[in-house]
Amino acid sequence: MRKWMLGVIVVLVGSSLSGCGYNNLQREDESVKAAWSEVVNNYQRRADLIPNLVATVKGFAAQEERVLVEVTEARAKVGSIQLTPELINDPGAFAKFQAAQGELTGALSRLMVTVEKYPELKSNENFRDLQVQLEGTENRIAVARKRYIDAVQSYNVTVRQFPTNLTAKMFDFEVKQNFSVENEKAISTAPAVTFDTSTPNATAAPVEKPAPATN
Numbered sequence: 001m002r003k004w005m006l007g008v009i010v011v012l013v014g015s016s017l018s019g020c021g022y023n024n025l026q027r028e029d030e031s032v033k034a035a036w037s038e039v040v041n042n043y044q045r046r047a048d049l050i051p052n053l054v055a056t057v058k059g060f061a062a063q064e065e066r067v068l069v070e071v072t073e074a075r076a077k078v079g080s081i082q083l084t085p086e087l088i089n090d091p092g093a094f095a096k097f098q099a100a101q102g103e104l105t106g107a108l109s110r111l112m113v114t115v116e117k118y119p120e121l122k123s124n125e126n127f128r129d130l131q132v133q134l135e136g137t138e139n140r141i142a143v144a145r146k147r148y149i150d151a152v153q154s155y156n157v158t159v160r161q162f163p164t165n166l167t168a169k170m171f172d173f174e175v176k177q178n179f180s181v182e183n184e185k186a187i188s189t190a191p192a193v194t195f196d197t198s199t200p201n202a203t204a205a206p207v208e209k210p211a212p213a214t215n
Contacts (some may be wrong), residue, residue: 021164025173028155032176033085035148040083042140043101049137050075050108053130057111060121067111074104087177088152094177108134145179152178 054068078100087093121127156175159168167173 020167021158022167022171024158025155025164025168025171028151028158029173032088032148032151032155035144035151036085036088038144039141039148042137042144043078044083046104046134046137046141047075047078049130049134052126053111053134056124056127056130057115057121060124060127061114061118064111064114067107067114070107071104071111074100074107078104089174089176091177095180098179149178152176 050071054071057064058068081087081093081097081100083097087097115121115127156178158164159173159175
């Protein structure tokens with residue numbers, strides 16, 4: 001008898017939570033977390049490419065110290081941010097993350113513009129491999145950011161709308177941070193990494209070939 005009563009209570013509680021939107025909130029919260037993990041993973045993939053990129057460029061254009069330092073410092077700033085799941089609930093921390101990634105994107109863009117002055121570098125096999133990896137990573141970042149933006153928009157609507165807003169308040173489901181509209185175009189635009197391939201290959205000092213990026 002007790003087992004039967006317990007089963008009834010479980011069913012009633014489950015139905016109540018489902019009816020008040022709790023299950024939807026839980027599901028959308030998990031979707032946001034998964035999308036955020038994808039964003040972080042792809043930004044990390046980009047950061048992992050930078051040391052080899054800087055070393056390769058330096059091998060051909062050591063005099064371009066300013067842009068090389070900019071990229072290195074921007075990467076260091078990105079690396080100093082603790083990318084925890086809680087970051088998307090903290091407006092200040094999220095803004096800091098977004099700004100740091102924007103600075104790194106800008107520094108990489110300036111580096112690629114500088115590279116145009118060095119045909120030997122552009123034709124180097126190691127650099128060309130890095131170019132392909134960076135371009136692919138930037139595309140992945142754009143896709144991951146879009147999925148995160150969509151997931152957060154859906155979740156935030158659910159958190160704010162009646163009657164699920166009452167359930168959200170009861171169970172501490174809070175509005176999550178999203179990428180700001182005013183920075184969306186600048187941050188989501190991949191650095192220009194497509195080069196003129198008509199320049200003959202030049203002899204250059206061998207540079208260690210980077211391992212393929214992994215998740």
